[in-house]
Amino acid sequence: MKVAEQEALNKSERVGKTAKLSGRQLKNKIFKWLFIGATGFSILMLLILIIRILTQGLGYLDWDLLSSYASRNPEDAGILSAFVGTIWLMGVTAPISFILGVGTAIYLEEYAGKNRFTALIQMNISNLAGVPSVVFGLLGLTIFVREMSLGRSVIAGGLTMALLILPIIVVASQEAIRSVPNNLKEASYAMGASNWQTVYRVVLPAAIPGILTGNILALSRAIGETAPLIMIGALTYIAFLPEGLLSQFTVMPIQIFNWTSRPQEEFHLVAASGIIILLLMLLIMNSVAVWIRNKFQRRF
Structure with a gap:
């Protein structure tokens, strides 16, 4: 049973x-x-x-599109001023955001103590990465355009876009620095190297692929942003090239937006051609980021 x-x-x-x-x-x-x-x-x-x-x-999509200025006629419309303005803007944004972002990441990871103040800074940086871009546009309008009297210039737009992508670069750079094994740093200290020598000769060379990848991807986002530049007063129609950091400018997303807002169907087709050029730029930048990561990333 x-x-x-x-x-x-x-x-x-x-x-x-x-x-x-x-x-x-x-x-x-x-x-x-x-x-x-x-x-x-x-x-x-x-x-x-x-x-x-x-x-x-x-x-x-032809050479005339790249070599002509904006026009009221869709047959004569070009993207030259917006294309050059985008290059000028990235020429300002890239070095400023790289220096500030990587410097902040190095300080937080290698120098700052682990306390409540550091945790507060880290939390605010992470939160800033999710703030809508139009908020950074309002900040740039208040500080750079009005308070610093930079006007609707390339330098004002570059500083605004640097603020926009700065939190992304800081977070990406921190993750790249954290990926460096501790035994490498300990070996450097054991050889008598100072903290800065260890950072400069050991940490940064090992973390630079991840840092560069994060920077390039952040710049890719900056190229496609429109709202902050509209807030600071970037022009929608311009028939000249910027001559310096204080020159007025426009960028490709704003030019494309201007074409799509026109009632003529031909301008919409020109806007599609501009989108193709913008997508090619983004594809090239993202491909470079992937190539840098695969080429220089070390396996520990």
Whole structure:
């Protein structure tokens, strides 16, 4: 009798385990196809967007588009001033954001003590990375355009965009510095190196691939931003090239926005051509970031 009861108990336990296993497998399949569906939908939308832009913009994509200024006629409209203005803007944004961002990351990781004040700074930097870009535009308008009297200039736009991407660069640089093994730094200290010598000769060379990748991706975001530059008063129509840091300017996203707001259908096609050029710039920058990461990243 006891043997029969034990067998029945074992059988019920096996049935219960089989049911649980079947339930887990079912949930796994459901979530698997859910994630596949989400990925497929995202890729489909991206393909539709790219195909639509290519079909509309390839007809207007030629050398005249790159070598001509903005015009009231879609046949004569070009993106030269916006293209050069974008290069000027990135020429200001890149060094300022790199120096401030990497310097902040080095201080927080290698010099600052682990206390409440440091934790407060770290929390604020992380929160700033999620602040809407228009808020940075208002900040740039108040500080750089009005208080510092820089006007609607390249330097004001570059400083504003540097503030926008600064939190991203700080966080990315911190993660790159943290990835350096501690035994490398300890070996440097054991050889008699100072803290700065260790940072300069050991930490930075090992972390520079991750730092550069984060900087390039942050600059890629800055190239596509429009709201902060509109807030500081970047021009929507310009028929000259910037001559210096205090010159007025426009950038490609603003020029594209200006074309899409026109009622003429031809301007929309020109805007699609401008989008293709902007996407090519972003693709090149992101490809360079991936190449730097794969080329120079060390395996410890």
